[in-house]
Amino acid sequence: MAKSPSLDDYRVPYFGDKKAEKFAPEAIDPAAKPFSTGSKDGDRARLAEIGARLDEQQERLHAQRHHRVLLVLQGMDTSGKDGTVRGVFREVDPLGLRIVPFRAPTPIESAHDFLWRVHMQVPAAGELAVFNRSHYEDVLVPRVTGQIDPQACERRYRQIRDFETMLVENGTTIIKCWLHISKDEQRSRIQARIDDPTKHWKFDLSDIEARKQWDAYQAAYRDALAATSTEIAPWYVIPADSKTHRNVMVAELLLRLMDGLKLEFPPAKPELKGVTVE
Numbered sequence: 001m002a003k004s005p006s007l008d009d010y011r012v013p014y015f016g017d018k019k020a021e022k023f024a025p026e027a028i029d030p031a032a033k034p035f036s037t038g039s040k041d042g043d044r045a046r047l048a049e050i051g052a053r054l055d056e057q058q059e060r061l062h063a064q065r066h067h068r069v070l071l072v073l074q075g076m077d078t079s080g081k082d083g084t085v086r087g088v089f090r091e092v093d094p095l096g097l098r099i100v101p102f103r104a105p106t107p108i109e110s111a112h113d114f115l116w117r118v119h120m121q122v123p124a125a126g127e128l129a130v131f132n133r134s135h136y137e138d139v140l141v142p143r144v145t146g147q148i149d150p151q152a153c154e155r156r157y158r159q160i161r162d163f164e165t166m167l168v169e170n171g172t173t174i175i176k177c178w179l180h181i182s183k184d185e186q187r188s189r190i191q192a193r194i195d196d197p198t199k200h201w202k203f204d205l206s207d208i209e210a211r212k213q214w215d216a217y218q219a220a221y222r223d224a225l226a227a228t229s230t231e232i233a234p235w236y237v238i239p240a241d242s243k244t245h246r247n248v249m250v251a252e253l254l255l256r257l258m259d260g261l262k263l264e265f266p267p268a269k270p271e272l273k274g275v276t277v278e
Contacts, residue, residue, distance in 0.1 A: 005034035007253055010237045012178075012229035015161065020226045026218065028237050030182040033245040035252060043244040050251040051091030057255070058128055060263035062096030065126030067261050068172040071254060072131045074140075075179030076217060077207050078189035079240050081132045084179065087247035088254065089130075096126055102133040114138040114156065115163055122167060135160060139224050144216045157227040164233040174233040175257050177250050178225060179240040183214055 010028065013019035037043050061067055073081045085099055100121045109117040115135055123129035139156045142148040148156070164174055181189075190207060193199040210217070229235035236253055240246040 007035075007236070007249075007256065009034075010239075010249075012225045012235040012237065014229055014231050014234070015227055020229065023222065023226045025178070025180060025222055025225065025237050028180060028239060030180045030185065030239050031241040032239040033242050034239070035249050036242070036245050040244050043248050047087060047244070047248050047251055048091060050248070050255050051088070054089070054251065054255055054258065055092045057258035057261075057263055058092050058096055060265055061128060061258070061261070062126045063265050064263060066171070067263065068123040068125055068167075069128045069257065069261075070123050070131065070167070070172055070174045071128070071250075072134045072136070072174065072176040073179065073250075074134060074136050074176070074221075075240060076181055076186060076214075077210060078186050078193070079179035079181040080243055080246055081179065083243055084177075084247055084250050085130060085132060087243070088251045096128060098123070098127060098129045100129055100131050102131065102135075102137060115159065119163075123172060125171065135163070136224055136228075140217065140220045143220045144213055153223075154227075157224065160228050161230060161233075164228075164230070168232045173257060173261065175253060176229075176233060176235045177238050177253065178221060178235060179246060180237050181240045183211075185241045186211065 012025075013023055037046055061069065073084055075081055089097060102118075105114075105117065118135040121129065121131070139148075139153055139160070143153050168174060190203070190211065193203040225235045225237075238246055238249050
């Protein structure tokens with residue numbers, strides 16, 4: 001009997017494990033749909049079901065104001081970071097939910113260490129924050145463009161591990177998802193943006209230049225994921241050629257994380273027992 005797929009089958013081996021040294025994300029098929037119900041309609045129904053449960057858990061998280069949850073979304077251009085946010089959180093009340101899009105650093109941000117702007121955006125108690133891109137941009141783009149050398153890159157990996165350890169030790173639960181898209185699917189999505197004038201705002205000619213460095217970016221992602229996937233802040237590879245399945249898988253991971261926190265509403269207030277409003 002074939003083994004049923006597990007979310008942990010898509011977890012990047014932890015840093016320090018010999019398996020991490022041999023980690024090859026390209027071995028995972030970006031077109032795979034291991035958690036699909038078998039149809040798009042079924043997947044959408046499953047996503048709505050998970051969304052309703054996430055909404056319940058997020059309300060408890062916000063009411064309790066004890067735990068902090070951080071979801072990191074990374075991926076190549078057009079891998080679906082924006083679409084994942086829209087799809088996964090469609091049913092979730094925005095109260096206590098914060099989406100943080102990271103763009104190129106401003107001059108002020110560049111004058112500080114690379115984690116300075118990130119630390120200001122981490123979730124507060126009772127908050128679920130979603131990083132659309134993140135501090136990982138600073139071990140991807142600068143590496144590919146030659147702005148940092150291998151020694152600086154390794155130093156940043158270590159600083160990221162230390163930074164995320166500090167967050168976890170202070171009550172933040174972290175889950176990181178790499179949206180794994182194929183080169184052919186990216187070409188199709190970029191062309192669709194070019195062909196649709198209403199999508200031009202999402203496109204820049206630099207996207208085509210970055211695509212020319214596809215192999216370099218894949219190598220940068222492979223090394224970054226292997227160097228920063230830890231037991232307390234794991235990376236998961238999300239096959240992302242299918243938008244609907246991508247959303248289902250991220251939602252399943254987040255729901256598992258939220259369920260694991262055993263969130264509860266705060267205790268009832270004794271002083272309100274028997275109180276009536278005239």
